[in-house]
Amino acid sequence: MAVKRGASGAITDTFFTVTELARDLSVTARTIRFYEDKGLITPRRAGNIRVYTKRDRARMALILRGKRLGFSLREIKEYLDLYDVDPTQIEQIRLLLKQVRMRLEMLEDQRLALEETIVELKEIEAQTEEALKQEVASKRIAG
Amino acid sequence: MAVKRGASGAITDTFFTVTELARDLSVTARTIRFYEDKGLITPRRAGNIRVYTKRDRARMALILRGKRLGFSLREIKEYLDLYDVDPTQIEQIRLLLKQVRMRLEMLEDQRLALEETIVELKEIEAQTEEALKQEVASKRIAG
């Protein structure tokens, strides 16, 4: 409920400081500032202090999801820019569509690889559990 | 059909040289040697020349899939080691099982993120196609 900055570093309930946002998203403030450096996010300032809105927070969440998916910051930036394209420029729209489709293909491909791996790991898991049971059982008999 | 090394660098049909394997997998020879340096793959040698079997090729394919999934070489190494664990050591089995389950959790998580993103991109795609149609139609009328 603090309107001014208290011990927590909060400005208001709808705005965040870097460290607040960082804690919220389980990253460091350094990381957030670094993303700003790279042009992925541009918070407003109160004086020279960064002020993040909920929209900024959502954007950060998108960035982090992109990272979980294994994309580089450059790629994530391009991806985020897809949301900000001017829809009146027809050539720009065509380009955008092409990019979106390429990315979709990549993701579908990645999903396939992912599912293959999950299946294999589950097999290993099952075999391992089996082996474990066998081991324990034989020890019980031997003991 | 070459038994000796010909112009292609082939040794036999079942063995590969670095560059052959590299071409086959669309990576550079440097990459493969680097993986060896990091202990991810250990081909046999003919003298001091690397000789890769089909098994080596399969292992390389696993490595590359791991990379597509966004894992580091260190993680991929750990993952590959799962295939080589001695199944008689019960504590080792328990550890293995734990690792497999952790990795599975990560992958399921990743799959979720992936599917969210795919859905969003498909929405953008649909909207963009729509906008494109509108643009073209209006230009046709105007022209």
Place this chain on the structure above:
DNA sequence: TCGCACCCTTACCTATACGTCATCCAACGA
């Protein structure tokens, strides 16, 4: 008024994953 908690910027440090020479050796065909 001191210290603490945060904020900012600048700058150097680090790990990962290769790319890029440079140098040297061996085999093969013209």
Place this chain on the structure above:
DNA sequence: TCGTTGGATGACGTATAGGTAAGGGTGCGA
């Protein structure tokens, strides 16, 4: 015998994604 192709180090270079101080400013409660 020479040139080309390919293989093997070894060393240095590079991009990405931050970590880690260093140095300095501000507001606030004790």
